[in-house]
Amino acid sequence: MERITKQGTAIMKAIQEAQRPLLPQEIQEAAALSVPGLGIATVYRNIKSLVDNGMLTTVYLPGENPRYEQSHHHHHHHFHCNRCDKVFDVHDCPGDMQQLAPKGFTVESHEITLYGLCETCKLSPQPPSA
Amino acid sequence: MERITKQGTAIMKAIQEAQRPLLPQEIQEAAALSVPGLGIATVYRNIKSLVDNGMLTTVYLPGENPRYEQSHHHHHHHFHCNRCDKVFDVHDCPGDMQQLAPKGFTVESHEITLYGLCETCKLSPQPPSA
DNA sequence: TTGTATGCAAAGCGTTTGCAGTGAT
């Protein structure tokens, strides 16, 4: 990203406003509101640049395609709502996990994913729409 | 799986002997030792049957393709070695994670993945070969 | 004007599926 384009601007804006990790497809849909015809390849290329620059962080959840969020630069985990499938940040951590590892193994890092119902889904009795 | 075939037998045997989650490709390589020419489609079809029957459990790790292991029927987590990329079972769990979730969210389950060095890699000063 | 960024379409990669032939029962 050496040049400022309306596509790149719309993509960054979409991610900033979401405040939660988004899938490339969700980014495209949101950014396309301001830039109709935005191509998915452009979304992927912009994501790659932003990740390389450290602006974005890739969020990998078990069995799911990668999502992207603004880099936080602090250790945190994620919560996946079982009803709406949205992912939220969890700004807390139980700490060291060395105790869980088998004897002789050294733990360098860990990832935790929580699953359940987000507040919105808990409050709405209806099944999801999207 | 209604009929017993040498392919199916070799696939199940490969998984049982591994004692750790394997990728479809690893299963093919191991099973092909006893059944040369074993097709990858056959591996996938057998895996699917075994998962449906409850014989196998799918192991999803963040950002990786699914692995398969014999069903354990007890809650456990996984350890991914940063050097050899093999995955091992962790038969321990820190327990309830409700405390980590944001206010208003309900935690129903969780997944934990540990990363570090397995015992073998810790003891061998050499970089990995496979 | 120059050359990066875009959009489209083709290519990649892992996984699934259609089909004709193989082989377990």
Place this chain on the structure above:
DNA sequence: ATCACTGCAAACGCTTTGCATACAA
């Protein structure tokens, strides 16, 4: 002799890449 299972190749979904054009600087 059946018909489920297998191997091969085409199809799929997501992501990446090639290429000619558009547009930021």
